[in-house]
Amino acid sequence: MEKVEKKNENPLYLEIYEYYKNLILLGRMKAGEKLPSIRRCALERQVSKTTIESSYMQLAAEGYIHSVAGSGYYVSEVNFEERKRIAPSYQQNKKQEKPLYDFVSSTVDPKSFDFELWRRYMKSALRNTERLVAYGDPQGEYDLRVALMNYVNEARRVVCSPEQIVVGAGVQSLLGILCALTDVRNPICFTGHEFKQGQAVFKDRGFDIYYRRTFAKDLSFLKEKKAKMLYTFPSHMTPWGEVMSMKTRLELLSYADKEDCLIIEDDYESEFRYYTRPVPSLQSLDGGQKVIYIGGFSRLLLPSLRIAFMVLPVELMDIYQEKGRYYNQTASTAEQIALCQFIRDGHLKKQIRKARKIYMSKSQELGRVISEVFKEKAKVLPNEGGFLVPFEIKTTLSIKEIEERASKAGIKLRVAEKLSHEGWIYLILSCSGVEEELFKESMSLLKDVLFE
Amino acid sequence: MEKVEKKNENPLYLEIYEYYKNLILLGRMKAGEKLPSIRRCALERQVSKTTIESSYMQLAAEGYIHSVAGSGYYVSEVNFEERKRIAPSYQQNKKQEKPLYDFVSSTVDPKSFDFELWRRYMKSALRNTERLVAYGDPQGEYDLRVALMNYVNEARRVVCSPEQIVVGAGVQSLLGILCALTDVRNPICFTGHEFKQGQAVFKDRGFDIYYRRTFAKDLSFLKEKKAKMLYTFPSHMTPWGEVMSMKTRLELLSYADKEDCLIIEDDYESEFRYYTRPVPSLQSLDGGQKVIYIGGFSRLLLPSLRIAFMVLPVELMDIYQEKGRYYNQTASTAEQIALCQFIRDGHLKKQIRKARKIYMSKSQELGRVISEVFKEKAKVLPNEGGFLVPFEIKTTLSIKEIEERASKAGIKLRVAEKLSHEGWIYLILSCSGVEEELFKESMSLLKDVLFE
Numbered sequence: 079m080e081k082v083e084k085k086n087e088n089p090l091y092l093e094i095y096e097y098y099k100n101l102i103l104l105g106r107m108k109a110g111e112k113l114p115s116i117r118r119c120a121l122e123r124q125v126s127k128t129t130i131e132s133s134y135m136q137l138a139a140e141g142y143i144h145s146v147a148g149s150g151y152y153v154s155e156v157n158f159e160e161r162k163r164i165a166p167s168y169q170q171n172k173k174q175e176k177p178l179y180d181f182v183s184s185t186v187d188p189k190s191f192d193f194e195l196w197r198r199y200m201k202s203a204l205r206n207t208e209r210l211v212a213y214g215d216p217q218g219e220y221d222l223r224v225a226l227m228n229y230v231n232e233a234r235r236v237v238c239s240p241e242q243i244v245v246g247a248g249v250q251s252l253l254g255i256l257c258a259l260t261d262v263r264n265p266i267c268f269t270g271h272e273f274k275q276g277q278a279v280f281k282d283r284g285f286d287i288y289y290r291r292t293f294a295k296d297l298s299f300l301k302e303k304k305a306k307m308l309y310t311f312p313s314h315m316t317p318w319g320e321v322m323s324m325k326t327r328l329e330l331l332s333y334a335d336k337e338d339c340l341i342i343e344d345d346y347e348s349e350f351r352y353y354t355r356p357v358p359s360l361q362s363l364d365g366g367q368k369v370i371y372i373g374g375f376s377r378l379l380l381p382s383l384r385i386a387f388m389v390l391p392v393e394l395m396d397i398y399q400e401k402g403r404y405y406n407q408t409a410s411t412a413e414q415i416a417l418c419q420f421i422r423d424g425h426l427k428k429q430i431r432k433a434r435k436i437y438m439s440k441s442q443e444l445g446r447v448i449s450e451v452f453k454e455k456a457k458v459l460p461n462e463g464g465f466l467v468p469f470e471i472k473t474t475l476s477i478k479e480i481e482e483r484a485s486k487a488g489i490k491l492r493v494a495e496k497l498s499h500e501g502w503i504y505l506i507l508s509c510s511g512v513e514e515e516l517f518k519e520s521m522s523l524l525k526d527v528l529f530e
Numbered sequence: 531m532e533k534v535e536k537k538n539e540n541p542l543y544l545e546i547y548e549y550y551k552n553l554i555l556l557g558r559m560k561a562g563e564k565l566p567s568i569r570r571c572a573l574e575r576q577v578s579k580t581t582i583e584s585s586y587m588q589l590a591a592e593g594y595i596h597s598v599a600g601s602g603y604y605v606s607e608v609n610f611e612e613r614k615r616i617a618p619s620y621q622q623n624k625k626q627e628k629p630l631y632d633f634v635s636s637t638v639d640p641k642s643f644d645f646e647l648w649r650r651y652m653k654s655a656l657r658n659t660e661r662l663v664a665y666g667d668p669q670g671e672y673d674l675r676v677a678l679m680n681y682v683n684e685a686r687r688v689v690c691s692p693e694q695i696v697v698g699a700g701v702q703s704l705l706g707i708l709c710a711l712t713d714v715r716n717p718i719c720f721t722g723h724e725f726k727q728g729q730a731v732f733k734d735r736g737f738d739i740y741y742r743r744t745f746a747k748d749l750s751f752l753k754e755k756k757a758k759m760l761y762t763f764p765s766h767m768t769p770w771g772e773v774m775s776m777k778t779r780l781e782l783l784s785y786a787d788k789e790d791c792l793i794i795e796d797d798y799e800s801e802f803r804y805y806t807r808p809v810p811s812l813q814s815l816d817g818g819q820k821v822i823y824i825g826g827f828s829r830l831l832l833p834s835l836r837i838a839f840m841v842l843p844v845e846l847m848d849i850y851q852e853k854g855r856y857y858n859q860t861a862s863t864a865e866q867i868a869l870c871q872f873i874r875d876g877h878l879k880k881q882i883r884k885a886r887k888i889y890m891s892k893s894q895e896l897g898r899v900i901s902e903v904f905k906e907k908a909k910v911l912p913n914e915g916g917f918l919v920p921f922e923i924k925t926t927l928s929i930k931e932i933e934e935r936a937s938k939a940g941i942k943l944r945v946a947e948k949l950s951h952e953g954w955i956y957l958i959l960s961c962s963g964v965e966e967e968l969f970k971e972s973m974s975l976l977k978d979v980l981f982e
């Protein structure tokens with residue numbers, strides 16, 4: 079603590095504090111022994127009584143001495159040895175080095191985001207002194223919620239009031255709150271992406287969880303599990319962006335009505351539809367009766383910008399007022415203010431168009447390069463949207479061999495085990511984390527190591 | 531959706547899409563009816579087959595039509611009326627207007643924080659493109675964790691490695707993760723501040739919770755409840771900043787050892803000790819065996835800057851590796867980067883000294899003004915640290931009357947019901963949210979309305 083001491087405002091009282099502390103620690107003053115009265119001590123040392131008082135207060139606060147009413151201060155009994163231990167501090171084995179070509183990562187393409195513009199918005203947001211010195215609205219800044227309401231209403235036809243919108247630092251934070259509102263609703267089914275992070279939140283809350291990649295058209299999966307909640311990605315059911323058909327949507331919603339099942343609609347990557355227009359959100363079809371709509375900006379803006387939001391159905395609003403308000407806001411106020419203005423000024427919509435263009439051409443280009451490089455050895459499969467390029471390669475290698483050879487060459491990729499079949503291995507590459515200029519060399523390299 | 535349409539990249543295919551969609555919606559094409567083949571349709575309309583294909587894909591995606599292998603596209607059966615509903619959007623009754631003098635709020639004094647300096651750090655943080663386009667470390671940026679390790683080690687003697695530090699957007703986010711690691715440890719006891727937000731997290735996770743303002747010196751409270759965890763504020767046990775004596779600390783730690791009880795040390799406002807030096811943290815006394823140390827920056831920097839951290843004991847590290855990694859980071863990466871540099875450059879320590887000075891003089895001044903204004907009608911009680919000025923006023927008014935009269939006058943204050951006694955009402959005012967210049971007029975006003 080030396081440093082702290084040197085900087086301390088009052089060295090004098092500390093000197094006296096240290097003096098007695100040492101006497102006690104060295105055993106020169108024994109438990110029960112009386113300290114000189116404040117008056118006497120002050121006289122002896124030619125310092126003010128307040129100084130001595132402070133020293134004694136400090137010694138007492140730390141339990142070295144205690145005062146006996148009307149009599150004075152006495153040394154306390156404390157076994158100091160008992161606590162002389164050092165923590166065996168925990169060391170993790172360092173993380174492995176970055177791959178040369180990362181076709182798995184979910185980073186966004188720097189080209190897709192205008193950092194200069196965002197810095198300007200953050201800069202002006204950081205001028206809102208009055209709002210930044212306070213805790214802000216636990217539910218999220220009101221003006222941001224209004225902006226979000228208008229945005230999702232126009233883009234996704236979501237029907238709601240700002241009071242139904244809850245802002246949070248990422249989907250998991252929102253699900254944490256949602257669990258507190260719906261803990262009577264068990265079990266919950268997940269379909270589409272496995273979304274382990276989402277399942278973890280519900281699992282840790284004691285929910286029973288069932289996962290199936292797709293539920294049968296007749297929804298038998300939900301019926302047999304008696305699902306009270308369903309977590310689904312209607313705009314992006316598979317890595318390559320299949321959407322839920324209108325027919326299934328309507329069936330799902332009438333099931334939700336009949337069985338009192340809440341549907342959590344994670345509108346993940348709905349903006350990244352390349353060839354078809356976004357399909358209306360479940361929330362819009364249902365008028366917000368049974369659907370909890372979840373939206374975020376990880377892909378659209380930056381993953382490091384931790385702002386997501388959920389739209390609660392009216393039936394959850396009362397319990398949110400009761401339980402939700404105990405959850406402080408997790409998203410940074412400054413970033414909320416910046417995002418609000420960013421949306422108001424129409425930049426979010428521009429950003430969507432820009433990002434969509436970039437990723438559409440990138441995923442097309444990656445597909446083209448794969449066909450060109452692998453020729454008849456690969457079948458590139460259609461990609462409806464998103465960032466992933468799915469393709470099959472004709473090979474006798476095992477999945478393990480493929481992954482090993484690739485990673486030896488510095489290529490990180492994902493093999494879809496379930497979709498691979500005799501003689502064909504199914505790969506899914508994300509185009510977002512690798513620069514377009516590197517597609518050719520990385521795929522040629524991959525071909526070499528797989529077909530050497 | 532008009533707006534979205536206008537902006538769409540491919541109006542031509544949409545035209546055709548709309549054409550058939552309307553035919554179907556208007557019933558001019560009935561379920562089962564066949565659409566013209568893509569070839570024929572393309573010829574008739576003099577557009578490319580791809581365009582027609584896109585239109586049909588869109589219609590199919592939305593469930594208006596379906597394809598029959600080898601035969602073509604047919605109109606599907608869908609009941610569109612079923613879903614024509616509008617959500618009764620939820621309206622909250624507006625929040626009441628801001629009080630004139632808020633002596634309850636936990637906002638920080640704008641004078642205590644150098645916004646210009648922070649803006650500079652944020653600006654440079656926002657230049658780390660490569661780090662901002664990625665998700666970042668779920669546990670918190672590594673360099674920030676190193677900076678935090680050094681800071682808590684120097685300031686609070688906390689012993690740990692960066693691997694033991696978990697960063698999150700506020701204490702609740704951290705407790706949410708902690709619950710997942712300790713859900714076998716029931717019940718949990720809370721002492722000191724009631725900290726409803728903290729209790730809510732554990733309650734919603736199904737923990738049994740017991741609260742007592744203070745546990746008896748012999749820790750009988752913990753013993754009788756068979757506490758498996760204790761949540762406590764050793765540096766700030768009461769609103770006016772009493773600290774836990776060294777004696778109690780040592781007893782507590784040996785109890786924790788014997789009974790395998792984890793202690794959550796919320797080091798809330800440890801920096802704001804005015805007359806005595808900070809007491810060593812429990813974690814430092816215990817060498818990090820049984821103590822989870824929690825620190826934050828709401829008061830030190832800005833409440834709107836959502837960054838807190840916890841130091842896990844070694845015994846929780848393995849389960850954290852297993853379960854914790856499913857929880858994404860909630861704190862903004864940009865703000866983590868800025869804070870890291872801010873700490874490295876020594877600004878945090880400067881900030882502590884600056885803020886401590888400000889709040890020390892403010893709380894002293896408020897106490898002085900109260901004595902001066904209320905004279906013999908009030909007893910100002912000593913304040914060891916923090917932001918709160920406790921005092922008693924001699925009155926026959928009921929607590930309710932006092933609160934009503936005050937709020938009518940635009941003064942928001944807190945009455946400590948449990949501490950009030952016959953003829954004396956116990957008030958606790960926070961000095962942080964009101965400017966020093968307003969102390970005199972607000973207290974005079976309060977006196978007038980209470981003693982008119």
